[in-house]
Amino acid sequence: MAFGLKRPELLSWKEAVSRGDIAFLTHYWLDDRFPGCKTVTKVGCSDIDRLIKWGAQYGLKPEWIDYKKEYPHFDLFGHHQETILLKEGMLDQLQRFTHK
Numbered sequence: 001m002a003f004g005l006k007r008p009e010l011l012s013w014k015e016a017v018s019r020g021d022i023a024f025l026t027h028y029w030l031d032d033r034f035p036g037c038k039t040v041t042k043v044g045c046s047d048i049d050r051l052i053k054w055g056a057q058y059g060l061k062p063e064w065i066d067y068k069k070e071y072p073h074f075d076l077f078g079h080h081q082e083t084i085l086l087k088e089g090m091l092d093q094l095q096r097f098t099h100k
Helices: 007-019 048-056 078-087 091-098
Strands: 023-029 039-044 073-076
Touching (some): 023 078, 039 048, 073 078
8 A cells, every 4th residue: 555645746757757767756655565664665767678777786686677567667665775765865755754
């Protein structure tokens, strides 16, 4: 279950992904399969080769991509999420949702 997003944020992410940009979207999220994780960051890009290359720099494997029809993306949780958001300069998303 996703929550904590505003519609304009979601629409902006979708537009960026559709353009072939690497786009980040963090939100609160609860799933019993991932105990202890309260947020997820979706890193999407419609250019699959670009998304794979981007993910490789962080050790993310192509088979981890959620190949949604229009919005392919990696889902980042926990340590990967925090490390990548810091390295990408996404401190606003990190602080907003993890209170760091």
